[in-house]
Amino acid sequence: MGLDIRWPIGLMFILIGALLAVFGAVVQSDHAISLGININLIWGIVLLIFGVLMLLGAVRGGKKPPTA
Amino acid sequence: MQPIQLQWIDYTILIAYVAFVLGIGWTLARYMKTSSDFLTSARSIPTWVTGLAFISANLGALELVGMAASGAKYGIATAHFYWVGAIPAMIFLAVFMMPFYYGSKARSTPEYLKMRFDERVRGLNAIAFAVMTIFASGISMDALAKLLNQLLGWDYNFALLICSGVVLIYVLKGGLTSAIYTEVLQFFMIVLGFAPVVYLGLKDVGGWHAMNTALQSVAVNPATTFLNSSTNFAPDAWTSAWKPVLAGPAHNPMGVDWFAMIFGLGFVLSFGYWCTNFLVVQRAMAAKNMTAARNTPLVAAVPKMFFPFLVIVPGMIAVALTSMPDKNYRIPPPIVSEENYAKAIDAVKSASPADSAAAVKAVGDALGEKVAADKIASLVAANAASKLSDTQIKQGLYNSIAENYYSGVILSLIKKYCPPGLFGLALTALLASFMSGMAGNVTAFNTVFTYDLYQAYFVKGKSDRHYFITGKVITVVGIILSMGAAYFAKQYDNAMDIIQLVFGFVNAPIFATFLLGMFWKRTTGTGAFLGLFGGIASSALFHSLTIAQNNLPGVKGGYVHVLQIFPSEMAQNFWLASFAFTVCFLLTVVISLATARTKSDADLKGLVYSLTPKIVDNNIPIYQKPAVVGVVLLIVCVILNLIFW
Numbered sequence: 001m002g003l004d005i006r007w008p009i010g011l012m013f014i015l016i017g018a019l020l021a022v023f024g025a026v027v028q029s030d031h032a033i034s035l036g037i038n039i040n041l042i043w044g045i046v047l048l049i050f051g052v053l054m055l056l057g058a059v060r061g062g063k064k065p066p067t068a
Numbered sequence: 069m070q071p072i073q074l075q076w077i078d079y080t081i082l083i084a085y086v087a088f089v090l091g092i093g094w095t096l097a098r099y100m101k102t103s104s105d106f107l108t109s110a111r112s113i114p115t116w117v118t119g120l121a122f123i124s125a126n127l128g129a130l131e132l133v134g135m136a137a138s139g140a141k142y143g144i145a146t147a148h149f150y151w152v153g154a155i156p157a158m159i160f161l162a163v164f165m166m167p168f169y170y171g172s173k174a175r176s177t178p179e180y181l182k183m184r185f186d187e188r189v190r191g192l193n194a195i196a197f198a199v200m201t202i203f204a205s206g207i208s209m210d211a212l213a214k215l216l217n218q219l220l221g222w223d224y225n226f227a228l229l230i231c232s233g234v235v236l237i238y239v240l241k242g243g244l245t246s247a248i249y250t251e252v253l254q255f256f257m258i259v260l261g262f263a264p265v266v267y268l269g270l271k272d273v274g275g276w277h278a279m280n281t282a283l284q285s286v287a288v289n290p291a292t293t294f295l296n297s298s299t300n301f302a303p304d305a306w307t308s309a310w311k312p313v314l315a316g317p318a319h320n321p322m323g324v325d326w327f328a329m330i331f332g333l334g335f336v337l338s339f340g341y342w343c344t345n346f347l348v349v350q351r352a353m354a355a356k357n358m359t360a361a362r363n364t365p366l367v368a369a370v371p372k373m374f375f376p377f378l379v380i381v382p383g384m385i386a387v388a389l390t391s392m393p394d395k396n397y398r399i400p401p402p403i404v405s406e407e408n409y410a411k412a413i414d415a416v417k418s419a420s421p422a423d424s425a426a427a428v429k430a431v432g433d434a435l436g437e438k439v440a441a442d443k444i445a446s447l448v449a450a451n452a453a454s455k456l457s458d459t460q461i462k463q464g465l466y467n468s469i470a471e472n473y474y475s476g477v478i479l480s481l482i483k484k485y486c487p488p489g490l491f492g493l494a495l496t497a498l499l500a501s502f503m504s505g506m507a508g509n510v511t512a513f514n515t516v517f518t519y520d521l522y523q524a525y526f527v528k529g530k531s532d533r534h535y536f537i538t539g540k541v542i543t544v545v546g547i548i549l550s551m552g553a554a555y556f557a558k559q560y561d562n563a564m565d566i567i568q569l570v571f572g573f574v575n576a577p578i579f580a581t582f583l584l585g586m587f588w589k590r591t592t593g594t595g596a597f598l599g600l601f602g603g604i605a606s607s608a609l610f611h612s613l614t615i616a617q618n619n620l621p622g623v624k625g626g627y628v629h630v631l632q633i634f635p636s637e638m639a640q641n642f643w644l645a646s647f648a649f650t651v652c653f654l655l656t657v658v659i660s661l662a663t664a665r666t667k668s669d670a671d672l673k674g675l676v677y678s679l680t681p682k683i684v685d686n687n688i689p690i691y692q693k694p695a696v697v698g699v700v701l702l703i704v705c706v707i708l709n710l711i712f713w
Contacts, residue, residue: 005249012088023077023489033487040489043264
């Protein structure tokens with residue numbers, strides 16, 4: 001059906017991941033609530049990587065959906 | 069509960085999600101040309117997408133909230149709802165049943181019943197299903213609006229309207245495809261939104277082993293955490309999945325025996341839901357070919373098997389945290405109004421430490437909740453010794469309420485561990501699952517209503533254009549009815565109990581009808597119809613004559629006469645399902661034998677197992693063969709059961 005869902009998933013998680021990572025790295029300074037871990041930065045990067053992988057899948061798969 | 073102030077980052081994440089969801093609907097709108105595009109996705113979607121949507125349609129927010137709640141109440145045994153109550157049925161659907169659903173070209177499960185039996189069976193199933201989907205979607209929206217109201221201080225009506233509005237737009241634009249695509253997005257949102265919460269929670273309790281050690285000390289005296297206040301269990305009651313169940317209903321917090329667990333949950337309820345419920349089966353029917361359709365439930369089974377670690381473990385973490393005094397956490401108590409807290413604070417201040425019984429009563433009355441006497445007494449004493457601030461007293465009161473509001477577990481953990489940013493992500497995940505719960509139900513409703521009720525009974529033989537427009541109108545009607553159902557659920561405190569009760573009556577026997585229809589060619593339409601009817605009636609009868617311990621006759625059962633008392637509501641449900649299934653099965657067999665067949669073997673080709681040529685999977689790779697994949701998944705599932713034995 002026309003649209004490869006990996007595009008919106010990839011783009012959305014890249015956007016949200018980047019937002020979280022930048023927020024964690026630049027804006028937020030107190031990490032007491034998350035046990036002293038800068039969870040926004042770490043998790044933002046995880047989301048970013050996930051988003052990039054999704055986009056790579058979409059680009060490589062082209063318009064053809066995967067078979068499995 | 070004080071509303072939380074969302075920060076700009078949280079709003080940005082929320083808005084980004086909504087924008088993408090609407091964008092998907094918008095992009096898909098131009099592909100929607102026929103009723104089949106809109107209502108059944110024209111059978112065009114790849115397996116991994118239908119597979120994740122299949123699991124996501126089931127993983128509504130109520131399930132997320134409910135599984136964490138059960139994880140706290142019952143521990144790892146809650147995983148039986150996955151390892152016993154889902155995986156085997158999903159594999160059965162893929163290997164044995166999907167060929168008939170997909171191969172018969174039926175557009176819905178009621179339509180399969182029409183092809184296999186007759187209009188009566190289809191009508192009964194379609195009407196029951198349509199009503200259920202509306203109420204299910206209404207319950208979901210009511211819960212969402214209440215959550216936004218309590219958590220963020222949004223107005224209930226506004227929250228309901230805006231969330232329904234978003235769902236309406238994307239479903240109306242992109243139909244079933246939109247719902248399925250959004251469900252995939254939601255799947256990743258939930259997994260990626262909750263994983264960090266589980267990680268932080270586990271880290272805080274000191275890791276998996278420390279959590280289990282804490283749970284073992286709770287199990288031998290659950291009253292300390294206000295769990296299951298009357299009974300003490302063996303140390304492994306919360307940390308072993310099978311040993312406490314095998315030891316008998318008195319030895320596990322669920323209060324169930326192994327037979328009800330395996331037959332009632334593992335066979336009747338689970339197969340009845342996963343193999344016949346159009347909400348999930350519809351996702352597999354949208355797949356692009358037979359192999360894809362059969363593999364859909366198998367793709368779904370992989371994450372399903374591991375979901376307990378995401379959705380049940382948070383409940384177990386919550387209990388472990390509650391048992392650790394230095395963590396300053398408890399499972400949230402029932403929500404008490406600020407007004408009652410103020411009254412109770414006054415009661416603490418005016419109480420005399422000498423007469424602690426009177427103090428406890430006065431404070432408990434002011435709060436309107438059951439309180440732990442020792443905690444109130446020490447609070448009153450502490451206040452008498454040196455004046456405490458109102459905030460300190462309120463905290464003390466909060467900790468002394470001797471009841472748990474288990475549905476609050478998941479939110480309380482999100483609040484405890486998520487800084488702004490991550491909080492927005494987790495909240496969006498929760499919101500996403502509520503909205504897709506509504507979308508899933510509405511897309512199942514519009515298909516069944518348009519094809520199985522409108523086209524079958526009201527307006528036959530019109531152009532496809534006519535049914536395409538009807539499908540869209542019915543979508544709008546479905547959303548409006550769901551909102552009505554949400555207000556109904558809001559109005560009556562026990563609305564949810566009643567609705568779930570009726571679901572139980574209707575769902576318990578249905579699998580017998582499908583099973584006999586698919587695997588016994590002698591089953592007749594009359595047998596199926598009367599058997600199903602009798603099965604539904606027998607569940608109502610069973611319920612009216614039985615009750616669970618500690619429940620009063622009424623909506624929980626026993627309103628005619630109490631013949632049997634079960635150790636728990638769960639045991640009552642499992643036995644009810646077993647009973648209704650057996651009645652439906654036997655009635656259908658007996659009546660079928662007594663009535664003449666109206667369909668010849670030729671009519672039933674492709675609908676009944678023995679009359680359908682077996683599918684030959686020669687030309688597909690071994691890792692895509694449903695039978696092979698199914699066996700592998702079953703082995704993994706058994707291993708999981710053994711690990712947590």
